[in-house]
Amino acid sequence: MPPPRIRFAAPDDDEVLGRLDRDTWSYLHAVVPPQQPPHPPFFSDRFGPRDHLVAELAGRLVGYIRFALPTPLPTNAHVRQVQGLAVATEARGRGVGRLLVRAAVDEARRQGARRLTLRVLGHNAPARALYEAEGFVVEGVLPEEFLLDGAYVDDVLMGRSLLDGARRNAAARDS
Incomplete structure (x- = not known):
C-alpha cells in the first residue's frame, strides 16, 4: 500500500x-470527555482547516495533526x-503519526517558526516515544x-528547535 498523502x-x-x-477519543491522550450529540463542528473560530494537516490513505482520511x-x-x-494528533485505529502502525509530525515540523519551518512545542500526558508512552524519536525533548x-x-x-511539556545546526549556532552568537 502506498504511503499516506x-x-x-x-x-x-x-x-x-x-x-x-x-x-479515537481516550483518556490516554485527552483531558476532556467527548461532547454528547449534537456534536459541535470540528473546525472553529480558533482552529480552522489551515491549522490542520491530514493524512489520506486509499482516499480516506485516517489522521490529523493540529498545530497553531x-x-x-x-x-x-x-x-x-x-x-492535537489523532490516527484512526485501523491505520496505526503504518507511520501515519510520524508522517504527520514530520509534516508539521516542515510546515512550521516554512511559516518561519523557530520552535515547535506540545503537551502530552505522562502516561501516553506511545506518543512520548514518537515525539522523542522526532527530536522533541522534555522541557x-x-x-x-x-x-x-x-x-x-x-x-509533560516538550519542544524542539526548528533551526538547523548552522542557523542555531548563528542565532546563539547573535543573542
Missing part, C-alpha cells in the same frame, strides 16, 4: 475529522504548538496536573 485540511473535511476525533500559534501574543509568534513536567478516570496524570 499529507495535505492541509479542507472545509469539507469537518464532519469526517469530527468523527475521527470522537472515534500557542498564544495571540506577537512576542511568541516564532513558536508553533501541536495541539518541563507539571506533576499530577490532571485527574483522569480516577488517576492523577502528569502534563
Whole structure:
C-alpha cells in the first residue's frame, strides 16, 4: 500500500475529522470527555482547516495533526504548538503519526517558526516515544496536573528547535 498523502485540511473535511476525533477519543491522550450529540463542528473560530494537516490513505482520511500559534501574543509568534494528533485505529502502525509530525515540523519551518512545542500526558508512552524519536525533548513536567478516570496524570511539556545546526549556532552568537 502506498504511503499516506499529507495535505492541509479542507472545509469539507469537518464532519469526517469530527468523527475521527470522537472515534479515537481516550483518556490516554485527552483531558476532556467527548461532547454528547449534537456534536459541535470540528473546525472553529480558533482552529480552522489551515491549522490542520491530514493524512489520506486509499482516499480516506485516517489522521490529523493540529498545530497553531500557542498564544495571540506577537512576542511568541516564532513558536508553533501541536495541539492535537489523532490516527484512526485501523491505520496505526503504518507511520501515519510520524508522517504527520514530520509534516508539521516542515510546515512550521516554512511559516518561519523557530520552535515547535506540545503537551502530552505522562502516561501516553506511545506518543512520548514518537515525539522523542522526532527530536522533541522534555522541557518541563507539571506533576499530577490532571485527574483522569480516577488517576492523577502528569502534563509533560516538550519542544524542539526548528533551526538547523548552522542557523542555531548563528542565532546563539547573535543573542
